Amino acid sequence: MSEIAYIDPPAGCIGDLTLDEVWLDQLRQAVYERIARMDEIPALLAQLNATDWVRWLNDSGARVTVCAACNHYVRMGDAVNSELPWLDERLFCHECAERLRAEHTFVCDVCGHEFFAQRQPAPFNICPECDGPSVTVALSSLWAQLQRARKLNLPATLTPREWLDTLDYFGWRCAYCLRADFACLDHYVPVVQGGGTTQGNCVPACTSCNSAKGGRAPQGYLIKASAFTRVKEYLAGVEK
Numbered sequence: 210m211s212e213i214a215y216i217d218p219p220a221g222c223i224g225d226l227t228l229d230e231v232w233l234d235q236l237r238q239a240v241y242e243r244i245a246r247m248d249e250i251p252a253l254l255a256q257l258n259a260t261d262w263v264r265w266l267n268d269s270g271a272r273v274t275v276c277a278a279c280n281h282y283v284r285m286g287d288a289v290n291s292e293l294p295w296l297d298e299r300l301f302c303h304e305c306a307e308r309l310r311a312e313h314t315f316v317c318d319v320c321g322h323e324f325f326a327q328r329q330p331a332p333f334n335i336c337p338e339c340d341g342p343s344v345t346v347a348l349s350s351l352w353a354q355l356q357r358a359r360k361l362n363l364p365a366t367l368t369p370r371e372w373l374d375t376l377d378y379f380g381w382r383c384a385y386c387l388r389a390d391f392a393c394l395d396h397y398v399p400v401v402q403g404g405g406t407t408q409g410n411c412v413p414a415c416t417s418c419n420s421a422k423g424g425r426a427p428q429g430y431l432i433k434a435s436a437f438t439r440v441k442e443y444l445a446g447v448e449k
């Protein structure tokens with residue numbers, strides 16, 4: 210009986226796994242058990258698909274699987290889970306698992322920790338721990354105001370971390386009346402007067418204080434002068 214030196218893996222299953230002698234022997238047995246004559250081997254191998262191939266290898270004791278990303282063979286002992294929750298229990302070779310993790314790792318703009326996300330988060334990188342309904346509202350108004358300032362060629366440097374710090378400082382209330390809940394991002398020096406979206410110029414405001422202030426100079430008359438002084442002092446303290 211002539212020997213089968215090597216059984217080519219089926220198309221779509223490009224592998225470079227070296228079968229050791231024991232595995233190869235067992236694999237030959239698997240082939241021989243399925244044929245009556247040696248000249249049937251090519252036809253048998255031609256109809257093998259990738260799934261059968263891996264099953265045969267496993268039956269022969271080789272214990273292999275196919276990487277779910279690159280389709281290369283991986284010994285079971287080397288195959289790893291990607292740790293990316295949306296890829297479930299799929300197994301990968303080390304290179305693919307590492308590449309996938311790197312592609313889906315983002316650094317949170319608020320806490321600075323790395324986190325996994327299936328898609329690029331927008332408009333900011335916010336990890337699940339830092340995210341929440343009020344944070345989403347606060348950051349979407351930040352994003353809108355950053356865009357507005359950029360369009361007008363004004364400074365636009367306020368970061369999510371800085372904006373959330375300012376909101377925390379004022380207890381997520383209006384910086385002017387200190388009573389009503391935060392409703393919008395207020396530019397202390399109004400945008401129409403060249404005030405940028407920066408840490409030294411932005412505070413939370415309620416709807417009525419914000420409209421009382423309008424586009425007027427900070428010395429607008431409907432808000433107490435002491436409130437303006439307090440806000441101005443805070444802003445001077447965080448200004449870089």
Ligand SMILES: [Zn+2]
Pocket residue numbers: 276277278279280281301302303304305306
């Ligand atoms: Zn791979």
Ligand SMILES: [Zn+2]
Pocket residue numbers: 317318319320321322335336337338339340
């Ligand atoms: Zn975070």
Ligand SMILES: [Zn+2]
Pocket residue numbers: 383384385386387388389414415416417418419
């Ligand atoms: Zn207010």
